[in-house]
Amino acid sequence: MSEILLVTHILFGTICLLTGFFAILFKKRKGKHTISGEIYHFSYFLIFFTSVVMAIINWNESAYLFYIAIFSYSLALIGYLARKFKWKKWLYTHIVGMLGSYIGVITAVLVVNQSKIPILQDLPPLLVWFLPTIIGSPLITKTVAKYITKSKKTLST
Numbered sequence: 823m824s825e826i827l828l829v830t831h832i833l834f835g836t837i838c839l840l841t842g843f844f845a846i847l848f849k850k851r852k853g854k855h856t857i858s859g860e861i862y863h864f865s866y867f868l869i870f871f872t873s874v875v876m877a878i879i880n881w882n883e884s885a886y887l888f889y890i891a892i893f894s895y896s897l898a899l900i901g902y903l904a905r906k907f908k909w910k911k912w913l914y915t916h917i918v919g920m921l922g923s924y925i926g927v928i929t930a931v932l933v934v935n936q937s938k939i940p941i942l943q944d945l946p947p948l949l950v951w952f953l954p955t956i957i958g959s960p961l962i963t964k965t966v967a968k969y970i971t972k973s974k975k976t977l978s979t
Contacts (some may be wrong), residue, residue: 824879829957833925838865842924844898850969860921862904866923883979894926925958 834864845858873891877884901919904912936942936950945953 824876827872827876827879831869831876834865834868834872835931838862838869838927839931841865842927843921845920846924856949859902859905862920863898866895866898866927869927870898890926890930892955894923894930897926898923913969914966917969918962921958921962921965928958929954 833935841858841862845855845862848855848858850871870891873887877886877888877891881888897919899919901923903909903917904915904919909915932942932954933947934951936945936947942950
């Protein structure tokens, strides 16, 4: 059972990384961006589910993963729902939620694989935990500024 969960987790983690990257690259409109986003959200849900189950099965060693899974998936879910239901200030919430959750996926991959990635091997583990957030947070701020400004210009014309 644990092996099936782990393989599923890795498979959908890889899909999540790829579709998240593509959603970031594609033009922000219906089509490629939204299809990538739907696949990203579905994959993220499966990552969340497998993480929670594996954490419960191995609670003594992995309890912290339970809480990380809840936090990171909540970002993806909030970002997804904000767009789906066009909440007030949905664009801001969508960008922050989706990109914040993507930072979570990148963090997980780097932390788990630190010993296999030459450039990361000599870094302190705590830095590897925080590096994606340190790099990603200013990029989220820049992205929000870009799209919120663009959105306001579109609404005023």
